[in-house]
Amino acid sequence: MDILIKNCNLISMKENHEKYEPNMDIYIKQGKVYKIGKNLDIKADKEIDASGKICMPGFVNTHTHISMSIFRETLDGYSLQDWLNKKIWPMEDKLTREDIYYASLLSIIEMIETGTTTANDQYFMAEDTIKAANELGMRLQVTRTVNDVAGLTEQRINELEELIKNYNNKYDNITLNIGIHGLYTTGEETVKRLIKMAEREKLPVHMHFCENEKETFDIKNAYNVESATDVLEKYFTRTHNILAHVVKVTDEEIDVLSKMKVNVSHCPVSNLRLGCGVAKVQQMLDKGINVSLGTDGQGSGSNLDMFDTMKFTGLLQKGVFEDSKNMDSYEILKMATTNGAKALKLEQKIGTIEEGKDADIIIINLDSVTCNPVRKCILRFSI
Numbered sequence: 001m002d003i004l005i006k007n008c009n010l011i012s013m014k015e016n017h018e019k020y021e022p023n024m025d026i027y028i029k030q031g032k033v034y035k036i037g038k039n040l041d042i043k044a045d046k047e048i049d050a051s052g053k054i055c056m057p058g059f060v061n062t063h064t065h066i067s068m069s070i071f072r073e074t075l076d077g078y079s080l081q082d083w084l085n086k087k088i089w090p091m092e093d094k095l096t097r098e099d100i101y102y103a104s105l106l107s108i109i110e111m112i113e114t115g116t117t118t119a120n121d122q123y124f125m126a127e128d129t130i131k132a133a134n135e136l137g138m139r140l141q142v143t144r145t146v147n148d149v150a151g152l153t154e155q156r157i158n159e160l161e162e163l164i165k166n167y168n169n170k171y172d173n174i175t176l177n178i179g180i181h182g183l184y185t186t187g188e189e190t191v192k193r194l195i196k197m198a199e200r201e202k203l204p205v206h207m208h209f210c211e212n213e214k215e216t217f218d219i220k221n222a223y224n225v226e227s228a229t230d231v232l233e234k235y236f237t238r239t240h241n242i243l244a245h246v247v248k249v250t251d252e253e254i255d256v257l258s259k260m261k262v263n264v265s266h267c268p269v270s271n272l273r274l275g276c277g278v279a280k281v282q283q284m285l286d287k288g289i290n291v292s293l294g295t296d297g298q299g300s301g302s303n304l305d306m307f308d309t310m311k312f313t314g315l316l317q318k319g320v321f322e323d324s325k326n327m328d329s330y331e332i333l334k335m336a337t338t339n340g341a342k343a344l345k346l347e348q349k350i351g352t353i354e355e356g357k358d359a360d361i362i363i364i365n366l367d368s369v370t371c372n373p374v375r376k377c378i379l380r381f382s383i
């Protein structure tokens with residue numbers, strides 16, 4: 001099955017390349033971008049007229065809890081810690097594998113509808129989320145989140161080991177990472193074991209970090225350090241790190257994160273709902289930190305719509321930091337595509353539209369601003 005997209009307005013997100021190219025054709029063969037050019041004279045099994053529409057790389061959502069579709073906007077008025085301890089964790093304890101599967105299907109449909117083709121998920125029973133992703137053709141990076149809460153550390157580490165054994169390199173669209181819930185929920189001994197596992201398996205680490213003031217305070221107390229970044233400097237220097245939130249950090253700590261070359265997943269909607277604050281995103285970008293975008297789960301983030309997240313990102317950085325020059329629109333698109341791909345170490349495959357890369361492409365209809373992820377949806381459903 002091959003596809004020819006005709007006459008699109010192309011935003012390829014390629015570095016040092018035209019930002020916008022009108023009247024372009026894209027030829028897709030076996031799920032990869034085979035040729036890009038004007039007036040391509042190729043006969044394909046399926047031809048899509050994209051006149052007046054925009055073609056761009058599918059969005060990469062770098063922080064989700066996919067199965068939380070069933071907790072969408074069920075709670076309001078809680079701090080992060082109360083929300084987790086009193087509401088979310090007791091409910092999550094009751095979830096079955098069937099719940100995870102159907103909740104994942106709901107979220108993946110929501111992501112496909114809003115132009116996201118890749119997500120970085122942090123949850124549990126990931127096998128059922130993988131099953132849902134494979135049925136709908138979504139690209140995922142998944143984990144089994146580990147923390148020391150409820151004294152189930154050993155069981156959780158074993159489940160993560162099992163997930164890696166069974167799914168690492170099994171499917172082209174599924175990659176894995178080491179999920180550490182956070183330093184405020186995971187003690188030093190467990191962190192050391194998980195970092196060792198990440199090094200052994202050569203997998204990235206995905207962790208919540210300094211989401212609100214209390215978390216940052218709790219990390220300093222638990223690890224007996226002056227600064228939360230001291231823990232990163234002690235244990236996380238040899239791993240590829242994806243840190244979600246990074247709201248409550250000082251200017252000096254941003255310098256440390258820059259020196260460590262961490263990847264930050266900015267989740268503005270969730271941060272607002274839980275009263276956490278606003279991350280210093282423009283400052284982090286100026287310091288060379290790779291900042292990408294995440295929605296978080298629907299319990300705190302409301303939805304998985306990256307258009308919403310992009311809008312909040314731009315407006316907050318301009319308004320809160322009182323500088324209308326903050327967050328140029330193209331910079332926000334980079335955060336939603338190429339920066340996300342780099343964060344997940346998938347930049348060789350996705351993040352831009354270019355020959356040889358996987359065809360994770362969305363077509364944006366400017367009349368209705370609805371999206372059709374081409375590679376996954378159209379290709380899959382038309383076979």
Ligand SMILES: [Zn+2]
Nearest residue numbers: 208244296297
């Ligand atoms: Zn989260």
